[in-house]
Amino acid sequence: MTRALLDAGHRAVGLCNVAIGFQRSFAAMLGVEPADVLVDQVGLNHLTWVRAVRVGGRDVLPELLAEHGETLANHVGLPPRLVEELGVLPSYYLRYFYVHDEVLAEQLDGEPRAVAVAQIERELLELYRDPRVTDKPPLLDQRGGAFYSEAAIGLVAALATGSGEVHVVDTRNGSTLAGLQADDAVELPARIGRDGPDPLPQEPLAPELLGLVQHVAAYERLTAKAAVTGDADAARKALLAHPLIGQDAQAEALLDALLAEEVVR
Helix, strand or coil, X not given: CHHHHHHCCXXXXXXXXXXXXXXXXXXXXXXXXXXXXXXXXXXXXXXXXXXXXXXXXXXCHHHHHHHHHHHHHXXXXXXXXXXXXXXXXXXXXXXXXXXXXXXXXXXXXXXXXXXXXXXXXXXXXXXXXXXXXXXCXXXXXXXXXXXXXXXXXXXXXXXXXXXXXXXXEEEECCCCCCCCCCCCEEEEEEEEECCEEEECCCCCCCHHXXXXXXXXXHHHHHHHHXXXXXXXXXXXXXXXXXXXXXXHHHHHHHHHHHHHHHHHC
């Protein structure tokens, strides 16, 4: 979405709650204030790795992985061995790539997350019809997105005041991450001014990270084009480029199903 808005000439910045969630967890583990923790998280939206955790300018991620590695791995739903081997902390969305057969089995055997979320939102909207509801409904905890409001308020305040604070956002890559196109929408720490985000310098991604990012960045590029132009060939190419699909028969079948659903609507 951020890419599509930027491609159309809009001033836009994307925001995810993964970074602020990690920040709060790390701060609790370290016994410091969240504001003292800078999460150096890079990649694409929902496809990021924490490569450094800075407190007072010092990277404490190695200490966190050494002392809390199993807890952190369990938090993101991945084997501790894998996290130790990578030397970085993947976001929990990387489960869809690193253990996709396991995730698929969970979805086939149970209720898909999308179905559960749709039901939760229907119930929440009914609750919000009552003007007397002024407290956070317990049901909202099941929706996910913790600390989103705080992250959003902090980002909006930084944009409005030009404070120069660092926030993890989605913005144009420029020359920040080597191996990606300048117009790709990447997620990384950026200094926020009145004119928008200014990405902090980044070391190149390790090969095992870069390859996955490049695949999904190509998918996003083609998907945004297909959504705006209605080009079915671009949509098919997008599905073919995605590492979770990547086969012609599956891409064709999925596109047919998506188009049929759109016609029904």
